[in-house]
Each structure stands twice: as structure tokens, then as C-alpha cells.
Amino acid sequence: xxxxxxxxxxxxxxxxxxxxFNFWFPKAGIKLAGIPxxxxxxxxxxxxxxxxxxxxxxxxxxxxxxxxxxxxxxxYCIIKFLIIGNLLENxxxxxxxxxxxxxxxxxxxxxxxHDKMEAVLKTIRIGxxxxxxxxxxxxxxxxxxxxxxxxxxxxxxxxxxxxRWYLTKSNGVTFENGKIVSTxxxxxxxxINMLLFYPLVYFFYKKNNDNKRLLISFILFAxxxxxxxxxxxxxxxxxxxxxxxxxxxxxxxxxxxxxxNLIALITCAVLAALFFIPSVSNRLFNTSLSGWISMxxxxxxxxxxxxxxxxxxxxxxxxxxxxxxxxxxxxAYEMGPLSIFVxxxxxxxxxxxxxxxxxxxxxxxxxxxxxxxxxxxxxxCIYGCIECGLWLPPTALNLFFVLALGYVYKYKEVxx
Numbered sequence: 267x268x269x270x271x272x273x274x275x276x277x278x279x280x281x282x283x284x285x286x287f288n289f290w291f292p293k294a295g296i297k298l299a300g301i302p303x304x305x306x307x308x309x310x311x312x313x314x315x316x317x318x319x320x321x322x323x324x325x326x327x328x329x330x331x332x333x334x335x336x337x338x339x340x341x342y343c344i345i346k347f348l349i350i351g352n353l354l355e356n357x358x359x360x361x362x363x364x365x366x367x368x369x370x371x372x373x374x375x376x377x378x379x380h381d382k383m384e385a386v387l388k389t390i391r392i393g394x395x396x397x398x399x400x401x402x403x404x405x406x407x408x409x410x411x412x413x414x415x416x417x418x419x420x421x422x423x424x425x426x427x428x429x430r431w432y433l434t435k436s437n438g439v440t441f442e443n444g445k446i447v448s449t450x451x452x453x454x455x456x457x458i459n460m461l462l463f464y465p466l467v468y469f470f471y472k473k474n475n476d477n478k479r480l481l482i483s484f485i486l487f488a489x490x491x492x493x494x495x496x497x498x499x500x501x502x503x504x505x506x507x508x509x510x511x512x513x514x515x516x517x518x519x520x521x522x523x524x525x526x527n528l529i530a531l532i533t534c535a536v537l538a539a540l541f542f543i544p545s546v547s548n549r550l551f552n553t554s555l556s557g558w559i560s561m562x563x564x565x566x567x568x569x570x571x572x573x574x575x576x577x578x579x580x581x582x583x584x585x586x587x588x589x590x591x592x593x594x595x596x597x598a599y600e601m602g603p604l605s606i607f608v609x610x611x612x613x614x615x616x617x618x619x620x621x622x623x624x625x626x627x628x629x630x631x632x633x634x635x636x637x638x639x640x641x642x643x644x645x646x647c648i649y650g651c652i653e654c655g656l657w658l659p660p661t662a663l664n665l666f667f668v669l670a671l672g673y674v675y676k677y678k679e680v681x682x
Contacts, residue, residue: 274382277316281376282389284309284369285667288660289463290393293451297422301357304420306660310369317372332621332673333371339617340364346610350590359609362662369663373670378678386671387470394460394467398486401448401456405493409447418449444545446493454600457491457499458655462642462664465510466671469638472514477524481531488532492539495549498653505645507532514637561598561652568604570596587611602647602654622647625672639672 287294287306295304343363347356377383404412409432415424423431432444435452445453464487471480491503511528539546574594575583583592587610599605607615626643629636646654646665655661 274385277313277320277372278376278382278385280309280313280316281372282385284313285386285389286393288663288667289390289459290396291417291449292459292660293420293449294417295420296416297420302420302659304659306663310366310663313372314368317375321375330374330673330677332624332669333374335617335621335624336367336370339614339621340367342614342617343610346586346614349586352590356589358657361659362656363610363614366660366663367666370666370670370673373667374674377671377674383671383674387466390463391467391470394463394483395486397448397450397456397460398490401446401490401493402486404448405446409444419451423451445495446490448490452658453494454496454498454653455655455658455661457494457496457502458646458649458653458661459664460487460490460494461499461502461506461645461649462661462668465506465638465642465645466635466668468506468510469634469641472516473634480524481527484528485531485535488535489539492535492546493543495545496653497549498649501652502645502649503532505648506641509641509644510638515631564598564601564652567596567598568601570594571604571608583611585611585613587614599657600653600655602650602656605654605657619647622669625669628676629672630676633675635675636672639668639675642668643672 284306287304287309292306293302293304294306295302295308297303340363343360347353347360347364350356353360377386400412400418410429413419413424413432415421419431423434427434431451432447435447446456447453448456450456450459464483467483468480468487471477471483488503491499507529511525541547571588571594574596575588575592578588578592578594580588580592583594587608588594589609594608597605597608599608603615603619606618610618622643626640626647629640631637631640650656656665
């Protein structure tokens with residue numbers, strides 16, 4: 267993209283605010299009838315309305331093949347949920363599969379210059395430091411001593427549960443051995459969304475040869491992932507070291523030295539965490555072998571779903587998903603492929619992962635930014651098999667945001 271004079275229109279500013287409240291403060295807001303009404307979702311709705319009016323006035327409907335596949339996916343999901351009925355009961359699946367993917371079209375349309383892309387990346391970098399530094403403050407002073415109701419924790423949750431809100435979000439059974447959650451209310455959710463965005467921070471510094479900030483950001487990232495106590499996030503950290511650090515081809519003497527320093531840093535950080543942070547060592551060593559194999563009941567849930575579907579002999583349940591179509595037992599909704607299959611079947615599963623894998627394949631390895639997108643999406647596909655976070659806002663929104671950024675950089679660069 268060529269650099270242009272800064273000229274941001276109204277809906278781009280709303281896009282930035284949507285990103286801020288879905289990455290920096292995703293739980294800011296309240297609940298109505300048990301459904302979260304977050305500030306991020308309010309900005310998303312407003313952004314979509316503004317964008318629709320803009321498209322209608324300009325009569326411009328240009329898009330990409332990925333956008334067409336996504337449109338087919340959304341239409342298919344709408345039909346499936348209409349067949350199921352009980353839309354309110356399935357709102358937790360409808361929003362991530364139908365509503366949040368719309369951010370793809372808005373991002374692809376709104377970001378049309380180098381300056382706008384830089385503004386988005388800067389927003390992500392600032393957010394990264396806010397949520398990592400805040401998470402460290404949480405660890406030092408305690409979550410219940412540092413939370414801000416309505417901003418870092420949903421106000422309705424805080425009113426209903428008080429200081430106990432933290433333990434109601436599957437963050438452990440005691441405060442001493444609990445997960446650090448930053449502004450996400452849940453350790454797993456915190457780790458997953460960090461993993462989605464951090465490659466964009468890391469490779470920005472790498473592109474600009476800013477090794478000092480690269481090392482600082484990496485230390486913050488690794489430390490916060492460890493403090494999340496999310497074993498899925500720990501897997502993501504290992505994947506990032508492999509894909510983002512070791513496998514990135516820049517075999518200069520300076521880059522090799524940086525890689526060595528990063529590996530040394532993470533080794534020291536892990537050892538320090540094991541010796542000086544009891545919650546990390548307890549999480550790692552106090553889980554039995556059967557506990558690792560079970561993955562908190564996920565393995566049994568997967569096997570039960572398969573067993574019950576095989577015995578039912580329902581082809582339709584396989585194609586469009588057993589939810590609302592056929593009786594089935596088991597389910598670990600944290601597991602991405604399994605939970606997507608249960609809701610929308612093999613057809614939906616193929617469409618969903620086709621969009622992501624197609625983007626991964628199209629990213630140019632010689633472009634640092636595109637490699638960052640490739641790294642982020644590849645990691646999500648792997649650790650998402652255990653814990654996808656897709657059904658917990660704002661993961662699906664952030665996932666499609668990252669997906670759209672990849673296509674923006676790929677195709678708008680070609681157009682210009």
C-alpha cells in the first residue's frame with residue numbers, strides 16, 4: 267500500500283472504537299436478561315448501520331471470493347438455525363456464526379489506505395500493552411482489588427456475584443491458584459485473544475528492526491500467557507515460538523542472535539514461573555495423566571458425540587449438524603471443530619475452515635505482515651481443536667477481524 271495523506275472518515279473512527287472495546291475492554295457493559303450488552307457490541311451495531319448506509323449511497327458492492335464464501339456460510343447458518351427454531355436459546359451460537367463474521371466486510375471495505383492500516387495496527391499495539399500491564403497489576407495486587415466494574419468486568423456480573431464473580435467464570439477454585447484474566451474475565455479467553463493479536467505486534471517490531479521493543483513485548487506476552495494458567499494458551503505459546511520465532515526465515519546473524527535471546531528469555535521465564543509462581547507449577551504438575559488425556563472432559567464429550575451419531579444412522583445429522591435434528595450425547599463446546607460440527611454439520615465445518623485455510627494459503631511468506639496473519643490463524647486452527655473460545659465474545663469477532671486484515675493487505679496491495 268502506498269502512503270497517503272491521512273483522511274479518516276466517520277465510519278473508520280467507529281471501526282477503531284469497535285476494535286478498542288472488543289480487544290482492550292471486551293467485557294465492558296451490562297447484561298440484559300442474561301445476555302451481555304457490551305460497549306463493543308453497541309459500537310459494532312452502530313458501525314454496521316453506518317456502513318450499510320454508506321454502501322447503499324455509494325452503490326458499490328465490490329468484494330472478494332472470500333467474501334462470497336463467507337456470505338454463503340452466513341446464509342447457510344441462518345437457514346440451519348431457522349430449521350432448529352428456538353432462536354433465543356441458540357443466541358450464543360448465532361452471534362458468533364452469523365453476526366460477528368460481518369466485521370469481515372466492514373474491515374475489508376473501510377481500510378483502503380496505508381495510513382488506515384497503520385492506525386489499526388497502532389490500536390492493536392496500544393491495546394496489547396494495556397491488557398498485559400493490567401494483567402501483571404492484577405497478579406501483584408489481586409484481581410478483586412484492581413477490577414473496575416462496567417469496564418474490566420461486566421457490571422451485572424459484579425453486582426450479582428460481588429468479589430466472587432471471578433470464581434464463577436471457571437478461573438479456578440481459590441484466589442491463590444486462580445487464573446489471571448486481564449480484562450477478559452476468563453483466563454482461557456484472555457490467552458486465546460492474546461494469541462490472535464500478538465503476532466501483529468511482534469512482526470511489526472520485526473519489520474521495523476525495533477529489537478528492544480520486540481524483546482520487551484515478547485517478555486510481557488510470555489509472562490501473561492503463563493499467568494493465564496490456560497494450558498491451551500501454553501500450547502499457543504509453544505506454537506508461536508515454533509512458527510513465529512524459529513520457522514520465520516530471516517537467517518542473518520542479527521536475527522539469529524535475536525532468536526537465541528528470545529529462546530533464552532522464555533526458558534528463564536518458564537523456570538522462574540515454576541519456582542516463584544506456585545499457581546503455574548501447581549497447574550502443570552498437579553494434573554494427573556488421566557486428567558491430561560481427558561482434557562477436562564473434552565475427550566469423553568467428543569467420543570460420546572461420535573458414538574451416538576454412529577448409532578443413529580442419520581445422514582442429515584452428519585451433513586447439517588445433530589443439534590435440533592437428531593438425538594446425541596456428549597459435547598465439549600470448547601473444541602472448535604467438534605462444536606461447529608454439532609451446530610452446523612460437515613457442510614458448515616467445511617465452509618468455516620475453508621475461509622481460514624484459504625487465507626493462510628494465500629498469505630505471502632515474504633511479506634512480514636502477511637506472515638503474521640498466517641501465524642495467527644494457523645495457531646488458532648491448532649489450539650482451537652482443544653479450546654477455540656469461539657462461543658465466548660469477542661473471540662469470533664476478533665478472529666474475523668484478523669482474517670479480514672489478511673485479505674486487505676493481500677488484495678488491496680495488489681489493486682494499488
